[in-house]
Amino acid sequence: MKRKRVLALGLIAMMATATFAGCGSSASGDSAGDSASTDGASGKVYYLNFKPEADEAWQEIAKQYTEETGVPVTVITAASGTYEETLSSEIVKDEAPTLFQVNGPVGLANWADYCYDLKDSSLYNELTSDSFALYNDDAVAGIAYVIESYGIITNTKLLEQAGYTLEDIQSFDDLKKVAEDITARKDELGFAAFTSAGMDGSSDWRFKTHLANLPIYFEYQDKGIDSTDAIEGKYLDNYKAIWDLYINNATCKPADLAGKTGDDAENEFADRQAVFYQNGSWEYANLTDKGMTDDELAMIPIYVGAGDEKNQGLCTGTENFWCVNSEASEEDIQATIDFLTWMVTSDAGTKMLSEQIGVIPFKKAADTTNLFVLNDRAYTEAGKTPVSWNFTTMPSEEWKNGVGSALTAYAAGTGSWDDVVTAFVDGWASEYAASH
Incomplete structure (x- = not known):
C-alpha cells in the first residue's frame, strides 16, 4: 500500500481552547427536524466500532436511526486491543465496513488509501474547527468525533475515610504519601489505594499507551516537538516511579497482573475496593451504571514528578477519527455520511455521543453531564495546562506490545526495568525505521 504524507493541523495545540467550543449549546428541535436528508436513500452503513x-x-x-430513516445500520465492535487486526480482516471483505476509525497520523499511514475525502461533506461542515480534521495532503481523511480526558479516577469518600481530601494531592510526592499510607492501613481501612493494573489485553492499553504518554509528553515539551523518530527516554525514571506506585499499592500482588482484566479493575473500583483507578472520561457511564454517584467521584491528574505539577491538568485529546471507506459504493458512502451528520446534529445523536462518548467538536453538540469531562473543564478554566495526547505518535502497535510485555515481566519479577527502557527507547527507533 502506498504511503502518503500525513498532516494533522494543530490538533494538540488547539485542543485546550477548542475542546469546548461546541458544547455550550444544545441541539435544537426534535431528532427528525435535525436529521440529514435520507429521502430515497438506497445505501447502507456498516460501522466497525473501536470502543467496546x-x-x-x-x-x-x-x-433508532434505521427506524426513523429506513437505512440499515450495522455496528460491529472489535474486541479490546484487536481493532487493527479486525479492520485488516474486515476491510477486504465484500461487505466491508463503510465507516472505520484511525488513531491519528500514524494510524492513517496504514489506511490512507481507504479514506474518502470528507472535505466538502456535510459532516466536515459541522466541525467547530478544522483543527479536528485529519489531513492527508489536501484531503480530509478523517474527522475527530470526540475529545476525551483521562487521569486517576478517585473515590472521594474512601479518600476522606483515609483522612485525606483532593486538595491534599497536588503532586506525585503527595500521591505517593497518600497511597503508601493507605497501603500501610489497608486491613484497618478495608480498601486498597489502587485497583489492579491489569496487563491482560483488555486493560494493558491503560499503561503501555496512556501512562506511557506521560514520559513522551514531557520529553516533547522539553524539545518543543510533536513527534520524533527516536525517543531518548529522559523521563523513564518518572514512568518507573508511577508504575511502582500502582503495582505495589494495589488490590493484588504485582505478580498477578498478567491475568487481571479491564473488568477486574472496573469492578474493584465500583465495589469500593480501591481509592484510585487510572482510566478516562469514557468510564463515567459504566461506573454510574454500577451505582456510583457524582458525590463520590472525581478525576485528578496523573502526577509523575515532572513538569509544573501545580499547574498540570488532565490528559486531554483524541485518538478517535472517523474515516469513510472510499472503496464502498457511492450509495453506501452517502448513506454513511448522512448517518454521521445525523449523529452530530440531531438531539438523539448528540445526546448519545455526549453522554456515552464525551465532548464532541461539532457546532450542535449537546452539553455533557459527564462529571469527568466537567472536571477537565474546571481544570482548564482554572488555568491548568492539559497534558496533550502524544501517544498517537507511538511508532507502531508492536512497539506498544513490547513495552507492555516488559512492564508485565518487571511487575512479575521475571524482568528488569532495563528491559522496559530497552523496549521503550530501542524499540521506538527500530519500529519507526520499519514503518518509514
Whole structure:
C-alpha cells in the first residue's frame, strides 16, 4: 500500500481552547427536524466500532436511526486491543465496513488509501474547527468525533475515610504519601489505594499507551516537538516511579497482573475496593451504571514528578477519527455520511455521543453531564495546562506490545526495568525505521 504524507493541523495545540467550543449549546428541535436528508436513500452503513464500552449505546442509536430513516445500520465492535487486526480482516471483505476509525497520523499511514475525502461533506461542515480534521495532503481523511480526558479516577469518600481530601494531592510526592499510607492501613481501612493494573489485553492499553504518554509528553515539551523518530527516554525514571506506585499499592500482588482484566479493575473500583483507578472520561457511564454517584467521584491528574505539577491538568485529546471507506459504493458512502451528520446534529445523536462518548467538536453538540469531562473543564478554566495526547505518535502497535510485555515481566519479577527502557527507547527507533 502506498504511503502518503500525513498532516494533522494543530490538533494538540488547539485542543485546550477548542475542546469546548461546541458544547455550550444544545441541539435544537426534535431528532427528525435535525436529521440529514435520507429521502430515497438506497445505501447502507456498516460501522466497525473501536470502543467496546460504547457498544450497547451504538447498537441502540443505530436501531433508532434505521427506524426513523429506513437505512440499515450495522455496528460491529472489535474486541479490546484487536481493532487493527479486525479492520485488516474486515476491510477486504465484500461487505466491508463503510465507516472505520484511525488513531491519528500514524494510524492513517496504514489506511490512507481507504479514506474518502470528507472535505466538502456535510459532516466536515459541522466541525467547530478544522483543527479536528485529519489531513492527508489536501484531503480530509478523517474527522475527530470526540475529545476525551483521562487521569486517576478517585473515590472521594474512601479518600476522606483515609483522612485525606483532593486538595491534599497536588503532586506525585503527595500521591505517593497518600497511597503508601493507605497501603500501610489497608486491613484497618478495608480498601486498597489502587485497583489492579491489569496487563491482560483488555486493560494493558491503560499503561503501555496512556501512562506511557506521560514520559513522551514531557520529553516533547522539553524539545518543543510533536513527534520524533527516536525517543531518548529522559523521563523513564518518572514512568518507573508511577508504575511502582500502582503495582505495589494495589488490590493484588504485582505478580498477578498478567491475568487481571479491564473488568477486574472496573469492578474493584465500583465495589469500593480501591481509592484510585487510572482510566478516562469514557468510564463515567459504566461506573454510574454500577451505582456510583457524582458525590463520590472525581478525576485528578496523573502526577509523575515532572513538569509544573501545580499547574498540570488532565490528559486531554483524541485518538478517535472517523474515516469513510472510499472503496464502498457511492450509495453506501452517502448513506454513511448522512448517518454521521445525523449523529452530530440531531438531539438523539448528540445526546448519545455526549453522554456515552464525551465532548464532541461539532457546532450542535449537546452539553455533557459527564462529571469527568466537567472536571477537565474546571481544570482548564482554572488555568491548568492539559497534558496533550502524544501517544498517537507511538511508532507502531508492536512497539506498544513490547513495552507492555516488559512492564508485565518487571511487575512479575521475571524482568528488569532495563528491559522496559530497552523496549521503550530501542524499540521506538527500530519500529519507526520499519514503518518509514
